[in-house]
Amino acid sequence: xxxxxxxxxxxENPRNVGSFDKNxxxxxxxxxxxxxxxDVMKLQIKVNEQGIIEDARFKTYGCxxxxxxxxxxxEWVKGKSLDEAAQLKNTQIAEELALPPVxxxxxxxxxxxxxxxxxxxxxxxxx
Amino acid sequence: MNHFEMFNLPVQFAxxxxxxxxRYRQLQQTLHPDRFANASERDRLLAVQRSSQLNDxxxxxxxPLARAExxxxxxxxxxxxxxxxxxxxEFLMAQMEWRERLEELEQLLRGRHLSPDGLSxxxxxxxxxxxxxxxxxEAEAQQLFQQLEQALAEQQYEAAAILIRKLKFMAKLxxxxxxxxxxx
Numbered sequence: 001x002x003x004x005x006x007x008x009x010x011x012e013n014p015r016n017v018g019s020f021d022k023n024x025x026x027x028x029x030x031x032x033x034x035x036x037x038x039d040v041m042k043l044q045i046k047v048n049e050q051g052i053i054e055d056a057r058f059k060t061y062g063c064x065x066x067x068x069x070x071x072x073x074x075e076w077v078k079g080k081s082l083d084e085a086a087q088l089k090n091t092q093i094a095e096e097l098a099l100p101p102v103x104x105x106x107x108x109x110x111x112x113x114x115x116x117x118x119x120x121x122x123x124x125x126x127x
Numbered sequence: 128m129n130h131f132e133m134f135n136l137p138v139q140f141a142x143x144x145x146x147x148x149x150r151y152r153q154l155q156q157t158l159h160p161d162r163f164a165n166a167s168e169r170d171r172l173l174a175v176q177r178s179s180q181l182n183d184x185x186x187x188x189x190x191p192l193a194r195a196e197x198x199x200x201x202x203x204x205x206x207x208x209x210x211x212x213x214x215x216x217e218f219l220m221a222q223m224e225w226r227e228r229l230e231e232l233e234q235l236l237r238g239r240h241l242s243p244d245g246l247s248x249x250x251x252x253x254x255x256x257x258x259x260x261x262x263x264x265e266a267e268a269q270q271l272f273q274q275l276e277q278a279l280a281e282q283q284y285e286a287a288a289i290l291i292r293k294l295k296f297m298a299k300l301x302x303x304x305x306x307x308x309x310x311x
Contacts, residue, residue: 029216031214031216031219031220031223032212032213032214032219033212033213033214033215033218033219033222033296034210034212034213035206035209035211035213035291035292035293035295035296036209036210036295037299038295038296038298038299038300040219040222040223040226040296042219042223059223061222061223061226104210105210108210108212109212112212112214116214
């Protein structure tokens with residue numbers, strides 16, 4: 001199966017790889033995994049007091065499409081509010097990266113990862 | 128006829144694999160093409176069809192994870208084609224740590240070839256580290272399998288489904304680890 005040029009670009013030059021300190025109150029972490037392929041994805045966001053995502057990091061163990069999907073999401077969510085970021089749909093990721101049907105689950109994983117991170121932030125700052 | 132019925136076995140997770148193999152061989156013999164040399168075309172075709180069903184059933188039941196997944200399938204829970212995401216931070220963090228450990232092992236393996244004076248001072252260091260990882264992985268998987276067996280025995284199918292999903296991650300790690308062992 002051939003990867004699209006955009007997948008290859010993100011795979012070879014992944015954006016925002018790495019980790020933030022998860023104990024920092026401005027950091028939230030989303031951890032998700034896909035049982036079907038064993039891929040694991042960690043996506044972290046740094047949120048300022050206005051509720052804007054200032055920065056993002058990811059670490060993904062998986063195929064090229066999973067790495068590209070998470071790399072793309074970290075780029076997209078920067079500068080967005082939590083509510084805007086929560087609107088992100090896997091179909092947008094799949095379309096941007098021209099993912100074939102068998103790789104759609106990689107984009108679902110990335111969508112679930114950002115949602116999990118946003119939930120983690122809200123849980124951390126509840127009450 | 129479901130896979131268990133094909134072998135005249137009870138529909139349950141616990142199974143004696145030697146007994147299953149014996150039953151498989153006996154059934155396979157009764158379907159051997161030689162026995163149908165003089166049979167009608169229809170009977171020959173039926174035997175071929177039955178034989179392929181038998182192979183499917185055998186390969187599903189002999190693998191504990193596939194067997195468990197099939198048991199849930201019989202309960203109407205289809206895990207084979209699901210795209211559900213697992214969200215268990217503790218388990219996934221442990222998965223991340225496993226992946227990091229495998230990465231380190233891969234680097235050790237590469238270093239072994241690159242720097243004859245450094246890491247390969249003890250030629251057994253890498254095989255031993257791989258062996259230890261294999262044992263640790265096996266122990267963790269075994270624990271999950273025990274929980275799975277219990278969940279299935281108690282008909283806790285949702286809990287069983289979660290354990291099967293986790294064991295799929297463990298199976299993936301196993302494949303990765305075997306890939307490293309092949310490089311030795």
